[in-house]
Amino acid sequence: MYRVAVIPGDGIGPEVIDGAVRVLKAVTGRVRFEYYEGGVDVFQECGSPIREEDLEEIRRSDAVLFGATTTPFDLPGYRSLILTLRKELGLYANLRIIPDLRTGREIVIVRENSEGLYFGIGAVVNGRAVDVRLITREGAERIARFAVEQAKARGSFITFVHKANVLTGDKFFRRIVREVAGEEGVEVRDAIIDSFTIKLVRNPWEHGVILSENLFGDILSDLATVHAGSIGIVPSGNYGDGIALFEPVHGSAPDIAGKGIANPIGAILSGAMLLDYLGLDGSLIRAAVRGYVVNGELTPDMGGRARTEDVVRGIIGEIEDLLSMDEVWRDEIRLSRLESDISRMAG
Ligand SMILES: NC(=O)c1ccc[n+]([C@@H]2O[C@H](COP(=O)([O-])OP(=O)(O)OC[C@H]3O[C@@H](n4cnc5c(N)ncnc54)[C@H](O)[C@@H]3O)[C@@H](O)[C@H]2O)c1
Numbered sequence: 001m002y003r004v005a006v007i008p009g010d011g012i013g014p015e016v017i018d019g020a021v022r023v024l025k026a027v028t029g030r031v032r033f034e035y036y037e038g039g040v041d042v043f044q045e046c047g048s049p050i051r052e053e054d055l056e057e058i059r060r061s062d063a064v065l066f067g068a069t070t071t072p073f074d075l076p077g078y079r080s081l082i083l084t085l086r087k088e089l090g091l092y093a094n095l096r097i098i099p100d101l102r103t104g105r106e107i108v109i110v111r112e113n114s115e116g117l118y119f120g121i122g123a124v125v126n127g128r129a130v131d132v133r134l135i136t137r138e139g140a141e142r143i144a145r146f147a148v149e150q151a152k153a154r155g156s157f158i159t160f161v162h163k164a165n166v167l168t169g170d171k172f173f174r175r176i177v178r179e180v181a182g183e184e185g186v187e188v189r190d191a192i193i194d195s196f197t198i199k200l201v202r203n204p205w206e207h208g209v210i211l212s213e214n215l216f217g218d219i220l221s222d223l224a225t226v227h228a229g230s231i232g233i234v235p236s237g238n239y240g241d242g243i244a245l246f247e248p249v250h251g252s253a254p255d256i257a258g259k260g261i262a263n264p265i266g267a268i269l270s271g272a273m274l275l276d277y278l279g280l281d282g283s284l285i286r287a288a289v290r291g292y293v294v295n296g297e298l299t300p301d302m303g304g305r306a307r308t309e310d311v312v313r314g315i316i317g318e319i320e321d322l323l324s325m326d327e328v329w330r331d332e333i334r335l336s337r338l339e340s341d342i343s344r345m346a347g
């Protein structure tokens with residue numbers, strides 16, 4: 001039995017995580033879910049966005065499923081819960097997979113998740129504000145290795161997106177990426193961040209594994225979601241050398257929170273990534289999602305009138321249909337919907 005720490009968060013976080021957990025329970029009985037609070041309310045109670053005793057328990061879990069929390073712009077001393085968890089759990093690699101659910105194509109983004117402008121050295125002194133953009137050799141090497149493994153698993157290459165024509169840190173980062181990839185025989189293509197945004201908008205599927213520094217990856221991954229049809233369907237995995245955390249790329253969406261219309265698919269596909277990480281099989285969830293998207297009613301962010309609950313029930317229904325089929329026919333259906341999984345398995 002695996003133990004998964006669930007942190008729903010606030011806004012639409014609880015709404016979409018509820019659906020993701022129900023879908024996970026529909027495909028496996030091998031996961032036990034433990035729930036934890038986190039965010040501004042906990043901060044106001046104890047001065048941290050997550051209680052220390054809860055963090056200790058989370059550290060001992062097999063994986064984390066995270067919703068989203070709202071980050072106030074100006075709450076003195078507050079640091080976003082997701083940034084706190086990435087730091088405390090050592091999650092230095094952020095894998096964001098933007099799916100075209102109708103064709104199986106994917107935009108794969110590997111975002112460095114621990115350094116850059118997020119390292120957290122910032123101050124305002126005598127009317128001057130400064131934020132340090134830190135790139136370390138250790139940080140650059142480990143994310144380069146992560147991207148190399150992703151590229152090799154896909155028989156692909158790396159597009160390193162940077163501003164090395166201006167920034168010292170990116171000149172340094174670029175040299176290390178090329179060193180590491182060269183040792184493994186993986187091709188690295190250069191892309192300069194400003195002009196690359198045009199390529200990502202116009203020609204999104206041909207960039208192999210997109211690797212970039214933290215803030216660039218944050219921006220590129222939201223931009224890329226337009227090619228999925230909605231930010232609401234994009235999953236992600238935060239990985240380190242131990243535990244991993246899975247979350248939809250979107251945020252707490254205060255503008256639609258409580259309306260029952262949040263798209264749960266990003267959280268559900270994050271659950272599929274979590275099963276893969278545990279060594280279980282996430283592909284049944286992906287097949288069910290793709291089956292539902294082709295035939296079912298979608299939420300308003302994708303032009304439909306469905307409610308969150310309709311989509312969750314529809315995907316669970318797809319899972320039940322797949323599970324009711326005999327093994328051969330189920331695999332036929334499952335694999336026919338999962339070109340990207342097949343190509344990944346084929347290496
Ligand atoms: N992992 C996290 O905790 C996380 C990630 C991103 C943003 N945030 C926080 O969320 C808050 C809002 O941020 P934002 O507005 O920039 O980004 P957001 O992703 O919350 O919302 C952007 C837009 O996309 C829509 N949207 C997002 N997810 C959706 C879904 N599942 N279904 C349907 N529509 C969806 C929203 O309604 C909104 O119009 C901020 O406080 C931000 O800090 C948290």
Ligand SMILES: CC(C)[C@H](C(=O)O)[C@@H](O)C(=O)O
Nearest residue numbers: 071080082083218221249251
């Ligand atoms: C909420 C915010 C701190 C976070 C980030 O900037 O990484 C979010 O935008 C994300 O993409 O996970």
Ligand SMILES: [Mg+2]
Nearest residue numbers: 218219222249
């Ligand atoms: Mg972001």
